[in-house]
Amino acid sequence: MSNIAYFPAMPPREDNRPGKRERTKTANRQAILDAARQVFGELGYDGATVRDIIRLTGLASGTFYNYYKSKEEVFDALADDGARRFRPLLRVEFEKATDFASFLRGAMRAYFDFLAAEHETWRVNRPAGETHPQVRATPEVTAVFAEVREAFERVLEREHAPPVDLDYLTAACIAVAREVGDKMLERRPMDTQGATAFAVGLILGGLPALPRP
Amino acid sequence: MSNIAYFPAMPPREDNRPGKRERTKTANRQAILDAARQVFGELGYDGATVRDIIRLTGLASGTFYNYYKSKEEVFDALADDGARRFRPLLRVEFEKATDFASFLRGAMRAYFDFLAAEHETWRVNRPAGETHPQVRATPEVTAVFAEVREAFERVLEREHAPPVDLDYLTAACIAVAREVGDKMLERRPMDTQGATAFAVGLILGGLPALPRP
């Protein structure tokens, strides 16, 4: 019997694409993540419930728990997602950089641009009085922090800069980026360049004045 | 009839101290606040329950709601309490200060000392993995922020410093204080002087390098 005239309703997979089970699983996980992003945006973290999220997907309440243990975990997954997407940008800046100044400038600029872009998708309709929830120390976020620290270390020693308290410096830089970034998001027009100039100026200027341990 | 031999079980108040009703009310409010401090310390914000708090006071569950609307509100009251106690210290530093450098140094030192002292009372036995909850924008906290900003403004213009983006500067300084403070709390011995030197050095060094708006 020839195969030529044979065309089944659903053609067989010629690639090594995973089966339907696997596909719906990743689709569901993504659907829950998307729904969570929207619900957190509209109701805020405290206001949102697991059932608000799952309702948007059309799945049953129990199904949520096949993918995430709790509202907290799905929120962390969103943070992780952001960090995972930001990480390569940071790496690019590290490889482009010739010295501490250029790395800091590039990284700050990348962060503020990233923040501004995310912001469009993210903050839909925050209820008044609710502060955005703390960005938690999720694995990917921790990794980004560690990467910043290591990049600082390498680039500083590459240019034979005097020793400095790296933990404090990293913490301070991230803190400045976050706070100035937050303030930037509230301004119109959203001036990522101005924010970068401020943060970079502060830290670059401060670096030589730091106490030597 | 003479009063001389007469001594009632409960002597009449000779001062203008408020009546018993008022006294138990403030006592209860304080008891709830103390219990909340302890429970948040032991269970963390998420783990704590309104009933955990009220149980420690011996009062009935309904009584809690005569004083605070929710767990969130009593937490904010704790933050407010801290801010209210820190405010006068900040004011003293402002009045002592002769210029921006001395104000910054004094304020930072005051903050780190305050933080270290609070820490003893505060962080009893935090469950692993739980980040401390975001310090919320409660009225008193907002007031402290505004006070820092205003102090910066006055002291900078007093010494005819070039103009600067005050919002960014305030945000950045508070951010640095908070993050470096957090890191400081994790170190042994707890070196408030070192943390002060770092934060002050960074900001004082960075100030002249800031972009001029």
Added chain:
DNA sequence: TCAAATCCTGACGGGGCGTCATTGACGCCG
């Protein structure tokens, strides 16, 4: 001593959470 005012009390209804027995779809193999 009494009535009014105050506020403490704990039982109750409501609702979100996380689980689990059941069900139906999928993948595999003869």
Added chain:
DNA sequence: CGGCGTCAATGACGCCCCGTCAGGATTTGA
């Protein structure tokens, strides 16, 4: 194909916590 074992989806259920409220106790003022 067809039958079977596996696995995710389902939604009802029990649990726990929340915030309220009617009833009771205590204080206040007369």
